[in-house]
Amino acid sequence: MGHDVVVTGMACLCAAGKTPAEALAALGRGECRLSPATVLDSRALAFPVFALDGECFPGGRRASARDTFALARTVVHKALAQAALPPELLADAGLVLGTTAGSALHFLDAYAASRESGKGILPAAREDGQDCAREDYFASNLALAMDVAARGPRLTVTNACTSGADAIGLGRDMVAAGQCSCVICGGADALSLVPHTGFARLMISSDEACRPFDRERKGLNLGEGAAALVLESAASARQRGAAVLGRVLGYGSAADAHHFTAPHPQGRGLADALGAALAQAGLEAKDLAFVNAHATSTRENDRVEGHVLLQMLPRTPVWASKGGTGHTLGAAGALEAVLTLAALNLGRVPASTGFSASDPEIGLSPTQEALSVSLPYAVSTSLGFGGGNAALILGRGDA
16 A cells, blocks of 8 residues: 655755745746856856856856755755654655756766867866766765765656656655655756757747747746755654645656657647646546646747646646746756645745747646635646656645
8 A cells, every 4th residue: 555645845946046935935026037148157158047146056156067966965955954854764765866967967078078189078087187977966866865864765867857857756656655754856957058058059048038838938048956855654754743845646757759859749748647647646637726837938848738738637727937947957847846835835826927928829828917726736747858748746735
């Protein structure tokens, strides 16, 4: 018999704010904190980004694995502090974190070195003599587990832009199956020239603020951030008297198997993922207070996702939060899960920053003003390059 999975700690970092409450409040005010891309690198193309301030990077921004590790470490420690796990529970806790970068964080440095040396891309030597592979995210995940003294299973998820959502889904399944009483999960991605340049080359970056689902949308703005949840069995939380901040009720994952970057025209994978998440949660469309949509502001993603949501959840309000956070890549699914729980607990969903005019090709308009919600459940959707799709069904915490 499966275990009910509850959230006893959560934290986030993004351009909108450094706590769930702060970020949700900024989104509620419709704030759009774009920065010039030069905050990333003087070589960056002129597409603005949602960047974090330098305080989030001890020792300064390095545009390396250490930036992503710094963000992940901050949110994990904050979430654990809120959960207040006893040492014996933390000792056996699992750690599942998502990122889009994986072991390719140093690809730019490796490529430059290969051009200069003519000896190929790997291994890539650094000026300090260290092999780049020693700082990849896999090693960082191990270092983070050691840092917090968690000795349970450790996983790194690198599944494009569904990575953060998949990490939470896997963590949920581990607790539900009784493999772990507690799992720390989430996602993190710092800004890097590789995705910044790559999205520009794909002609899906916008030179102005992104506009999710809007008729005049031009593309996405990259962002950076991190989010973490402490998941625990309901029995464990009840036994130690922990506050329940939310619930992870269902998770679905499905691949389009259609195209290297473009989503399936009918959103086949997203529909399958959403259906699986609802089935696992034992809920129907009528039970959902709202959807926190992936809504990147790209032409195809918004069109496909909009059609699926209209078909499967025709009367469910849709919130698009990336107009105030940017697309945080591997952190996006985790960040939006935290924001979804914060909105459920507040009983209020913000307007969708950046949206002003409905696109007749989509036929869906996200929230245009703050919306009070009473139903206790919501869904967060994620779509990723390679055709990955994920959906998380989340529940309100205890009052």
